[in-house]
Amino acid sequence: MARRAAGQLAIGCLLLVGGCGTPATGPSPTPAPSTTGATSSGGVTTPPTSSAVPSSAAPTSTPTTTAPSSAASGEPSPPVGSSSTATPPSSARPVPAELTAADLVTGLSTPWGIDFLPDGTALVTSRDDATITAVRENGDTTDAGRVDGVSPGGEAGLLGLAVSPGYPTDHTVFVYYTADNDNRIAALTLTDGSVSAQHDIVTGLPRAANHDGGRIIFGPDKLLYVGVGDAGNPSGAQDLSYLGGKILRLNPDGTGADGNPFPQAPLVYSYGHRNVQGLAFDSAGRLWAAEFGQNTWDELNLIRAGGNYGWPNTEGLTNDPKYVSPQRVWATSEASPSGIAIWRGSVWMAGLRGQTLWQIPITGTASTTDAAAPNQTGEPIAHFAQQYGRLRTVVVAPDDRLWFTTSNTDGRGSPRPGDDRILRIPG
Numbered sequence: 001m002a003r004r005a006a007g008q009l010a011i012g013c014l015l016l017v018g019g020c021g022t023p024a025t026g027p028s029p030t031p032a033p034s035t036t037g038a039t040s041s042g043g044v045t046t047p048p049t050s051s052a053v054p055s056s057a058a059p060t061s062t063p064t065t066t067a068p069s070s071a072a073s074g075e076p077s078p079p080v081g082s083s084s085t086a087t088p089p090s091s092a093r094p095v096p097a098e099l100t101a102a103d104l105v106t107g108l109s110t111p112w113g114i115d116f117l118p119d120g121t122a123l124v125t126s127r128d129d130a131t132i133t134a135v136r137e138n139g140d141t142t143d144a145g146r147v148d149g150v151s152p153g154g155e156a157g158l159l160g161l162a163v164s165p166g167y168p169t170d171h172t173v174f175v176y177y178t179a180d181n182d183n184r185i186a187a188l189t190l191t192d193g194s195v196s197a198q199h200d201i202v203t204g205l206p207r208a209a210n211h212d213g214g215r216i217i218f219g220p221d222k223l224l225y226v227g228v229g230d231a232g233n234p235s236g237a238q239d240l241s242y243l244g245g246k247i248l249r250l251n252p253d254g255t256g257a258d259g260n261p262f263p264q265a266p267l268v269y270s271y272g273h274r275n276v277q278g279l280a281f282d283s284a285g286r287l288w289a290a291e292f293g294q295n296t297w298d299e300l301n302l303i304r305a306g307g308n309y310g311w312p313n314t315e316g317l318t319n320d321p322k323y324v325s326p327q328r329v330w331a332t333s334e335a336s337p338s339g340i341a342i343w344r345g346s347v348w349m350a351g352l353r354g355q356t357l358w359q360i361p362i363t364g365t366a367s368t369t370d371a372a373a374p375n376q377t378g379e380p381i382a383h384f385a386q387q388y389g390r391l392r393t394v395v396v397a398p399d400d401r402l403w404f405t406t407s408n409t410d411g412r413g414s415p416r417p418g419d420d421r422i423l424r425i426p427g
């Protein structure tokens, strides 16, 4: 996450005002080349809609839809499709007309990964303390143990956490952590609600003080998806033999999943990433990923097997057919995204430096394997801008409320009384 970019840029856009995600002049008709260092006057740069995708980037494009014009109002309405390919999931419940958030837990130290046990208890990692805290639905907390061998420092430490889909019988939770010389994924066994055993399933992922990735989630296929940062080796992101700058897809024993796209790199699912810390599946089964830009563009991507997402050869939108262009980009001062979640028809993205919870409506369900897929998102909407400081992780709780965490104790923030906290929507 280390960047040369200048200091904070106040967004100044408020909930429901709609002025932030809706540049009055609209998007540029062509994607901005990644290396221009262009700025975005509105804080959000809109990628091309389907009608604006150059034919060279969409050789078999069948024009279908553009983002619904209603999105330009900034109203946090559910996505509204304008054609059969843009029909939102029927299960998507509307976003509340006015979002409210309230503290669920305060006083946490560098909270990072969160997932839920079958009984609704959340497990929350502390990056710097290497501990796991159990959080009940009422906000009560208990110690759930510690992960051995964690070597925190900079952005490294105890990072993502994912509960096994087979937890009722295997009592297993997976964590991504930084050891002395590498990043690792460990399987933890829980007994009576606390860690009782630990063994590594993956070792040798590159580590560094910064760009450690760290998000792990289970997909609907019960496979483990992992965001691994480039660990300060940008060119390695294009090298399939280097596991940094990748999204991995693994069996729960740490081996590469059947059907992964590269026989010579059995763990790798997609490559050309800089530092993915946000992963989430939508109701159409598509994997979304957020990643930090260097000093120009943060990205929200739709991930497809074998896709090359461009880093370090491109950053942000691209016309080059060798690379998958992002669905949305932000100036790094506006986002610097870590966790994402899918809730009520939108991607919700936690911004660290941007200190904003971004809502990105999902406007289509096109397959990620369709290279001609039009933009699948509406205009982003900024929530809670500057209100709580840096935001790290966002997850959907079993009761269909949205949780998000602050990250003001991570060494880059300004902790305030009660930090760090988990907030819950509706409050």
Ligand SMILES: [Ca+2]
Pocket (backbone or CB within 6 Å): 272, 299, 309, 310, 311, 314, 315, 316, 324, 326
């Ligand atoms: Ca990219």
